[in-house]
Amino acid sequence: MTMQFKIYKEPELKDPYMVTGLPGVGYVAKLSADYLIKELKAELFEEFYSSSFPPYVLIKKDGTVELLKNELYYWKDDKLKNDLIIFTGNTQAISPEGQYEISNEVLNRAEKFKVKKLFATAAYVTGRHVEKPKVYGVATEQELVEELKKYEVLPMDAGSISGTNGLLFGLAKLRKIQSICLLSETPGYMTPSGRVLTDVKSAQALLEVLSKMLDIKIDMKPLEKEAKMAEEFVQKMEELERRWAEEMRRSVTPPPKDIYI
Amino acid sequence: MTWIKYIEEPIVKEPIAIVGSPGLRSIGKIAVDYLIEELKPKLVAELYSPYFPILYQTVPSYVSHPDYPGQAGTLLKEGQVELPKVEFYLLPFPKLLITKGYHANFKGQYEVAHQVLDFYQEFGVKKMITIAGYGREGKEVCCAATDLELIKELKEYDIGTGYEGPFYGFSGLVFGLGMLRDIKGICLFGKTQPNLEDPEYPDPKAAKAVLERLSILLNFTIDLSKLEKRVLM
Numbered sequence: 107m108t109m110q111f112k113i114y115k116e117p118e119l120k121d122p123y124m125v126t127g128l129p130g131v132g133y134v135a136k137l138s139a140d141y142l143i144k145e146l147k148a149e150l151f152e153e154f155y156s157s158s159f160p161p162y163v164l165i166k167k168d169g170t171v172e173l174l175k176n177e178l179y180y181w182k183d184d185k186l187k188n189d190l191i192i193f194t195g196n197t198q199a200i201s202p203e204g205q206y207e208i209s210n211e212v213l214n215r216a217e218k219f220k221v222k223k224l225f226a227t228a229a230y231v232t233g234r235h236v237e238k239p240k241v242y243g244v245a246t247e248q249e250l251v252e253e254l255k256k257y258e259v260l261p262m263d264a265g266s267i268s269g270t271n272g273l274l275f276g277l278a279k280l281r282k283i284q285s286i287c288l289l290s291e292t293p294g295y296m297t298p299s300g301r302v303l304t305d306v307k308s309a310q311a312l313l314e315v316l317s318k319m320l321d322i323k324i325d326m327k328p329l330e331k332e333a334k335m336a337e338e339f340v341q342k343m344e345e346l347e348r349r350w351a352e353e354m355r356r357s358v359t360p361p362p363k364d365i366y367i
Numbered sequence: 368m369t370w371i372k373y374i375e376e377p378i379v380k381e382p383i384a385i386v387g388s389p390g391l392r393s394i395g396k397i398a399v400d401y402l403i404e405e406l407k408p409k410l411v412a413e414l415y416s417p418y419f420p421i422l423y424q425t426v427p428s429y430v431s432h433p434d435y436p437g438q439a440g441t442l443l444k445e446g447q448v449e450l451p452k453v454e455f456y457l458l459p460f461p462k463l464l465i466t467k468g469y470h471a472n473f474k475g476q477y478e479v480a481h482q483v484l485d486f487y488q489e490f491g492v493k494k495m496i497t498i499a500g501y502g503r504e505g506k507e508v509c510c511a512a513t514d515l516e517l518i519k520e521l522k523e524y525d526i527g528t529g530y531e532g533p534f535y536g537f538s539g540l541v542f543g544l545g546m547l548r549d550i551k552g553i554c555l556f557g558k559t560q561p562n563l564e565d566p567e568y569p570d571p572k573a574a575k576a577v578l579e580r581l582s583i584l585l586n587f588t589i590d591l592s593k594l595e596k597r598v599l600m
Contacts, residue, residue, distance in 0.1 A: 108481065110547055155547060157477030161431060162535045163543030165511045169518045169528030171543050171552070200433060 107207055108157045115151040117180045119189040123320060124221045126193040126212065126274050128176065131229040132292035132305030135271050138227050138312050139194035145324040148179035148192055154211060158204020159197050172196070176208060178215060186321065188222060191215070198270045205270045209277050216283055223284045225319065226275040227312055228267050229305070230289035239291035239311040246279040250286055257315050259288065286319070288312055306333040369416035369475065369482045375409055377490055379462050383585065384487055384495040384550075388468025388537040390429050392559040392570035394500035395538055398578050399467050401594055408456035408465055414482060418475020419451035427566035429536030431473035453483065453537075461587045464490055468537035480540035484548050496584070497542040497554040498577050500570065502561035505529035507576045511554045513546045521553060526580060530556050555580055571597040 420437025
């Protein structure tokens with residue numbers, strides 16, 4: 107496996123926190139990270155390229171080409187005790203080896219910048235549609251578990267957090283980096299063609315908790331608007347799928363036996 | 368594990384790399400094969416890789432899958448024994464390094480693309496033109512590039528953008544990863560009708576349209592009449 111790094115800046119950061127969120131189910135983690143970057147106007151300082159990413163490139167609307175990559179952003183605010191590093195990207199490594207390699211590179215940066223706390227974000231797949239997604243949390247230390255209770259985050263005793271989003275959290279523990287993983291409920295909704303839908307509502311629920319924990323204020327209005335639109339879309343999709351399932355059922359129903367022609 | 372067999376010492380420095388591989392409706396492959404056939408460049412090197420299957424388990428071959436690596440093996444072409452390979456041909460005028468690509472399986476795509484780019488850098492390649500196909504409504508030929516300046520330049524030749532989405536396979540990665548090595552690249556996509564049963568079924572008409580634009584862009588003449596005949600067949 108080969109990795110390449112493009113460093114744009116070497117920021118000086120004060121006791122930073124790190125938030126991680128790569129694309130996964132419902133794009134919950136990525137949406138959360140992206141929204142933070144957009145609202146805080148965080149600055150890109152490093153990009154990772156890896157041969158463990160899917161083997162293709164993206165042609166953007168303006169005709170320019172974009173590579174698959176993972177990115178590190180930073181944000182500083184003099185009024186706050188802790189600066190912020192955000193890790194995201196337009197893909198995630200596919201193989202477990204690649205996921206370990208990338209996660210270790212991210213955590214090398216976390217150690218270099220003396221990250222005080224890592225907040226990994228992820229999706230909690232329920233398989234059903236929920237009105238108000240709940241946010242679950244796990245932490246590497248009991249003290250942090252207690253902290254989660256203050257924010258009404260539900261505890262999670264058993265389960266697994268797959269992919270780089272989950273691995274980062276586990277590897278952080280090995281490196282003795284205080285770490286919390288927030289998981290927001292999402293149906294893991296798929297269209298009949300197998301496309302996973304973006305769950306804005308789930309990301310919103312996650313961001314409401316995360317922003318309080320980071321002690322930052324972000325304007326949730328644009329996201330609320332988007333969540334409402336996505337909600338209407340999901341309802342329409344559900345209706346369509348219900349009808350489609352009904353059609354399927356009808357098409358395989360045998361004719362009643364008491365009819366003779 | 369991927370290796371290059373050098374055949375001839377390079378004498379031409381800083382050529383423009385032309386890249387094509389068996390992609391959508393084989394447009395890139397037809398175009399590159401025709402350039403080799405007509406311009407008669409010299410074969411200077413070949414790239415071999417254990418990641419080159421002769422039998423792909425994915426359809427089309429350029430959309431690879433981690434669980435389906437394909438089958439390795441030897442090919443027989445006109446009585447000659449051959450291994451699957453990428454071929455590099457050099458032409459002194461115009462200074463072109465024509466690359467006949469081959470799709471690696473999922474595991475080897477990045478390795479192969481990086482080796483191709485290492486080879487380009489040995490030759491001092493600074494520019495690259497990739498030829499591929501696109502299956503959407505739009506102009507006969509559209510473009511993509513590594514920067515907006517190039518998109519602007521192409522507009523002067525009446526070639527606009529028109530494709531948005533993933534670019535899979537050998538040519539896509541070579542084109543994209545070239546950016547990390549400061550190799551400027553443009554891609555010319557010929558419009559075609561996707562063939563779901565046989566995605567690589569040749570479309571010489573689309574290849575001809577792209578070659579016409581390429582010869583104007585690089586200011587060289589090429590007789591396309593033989594390709595024209597293939598269109599009519």
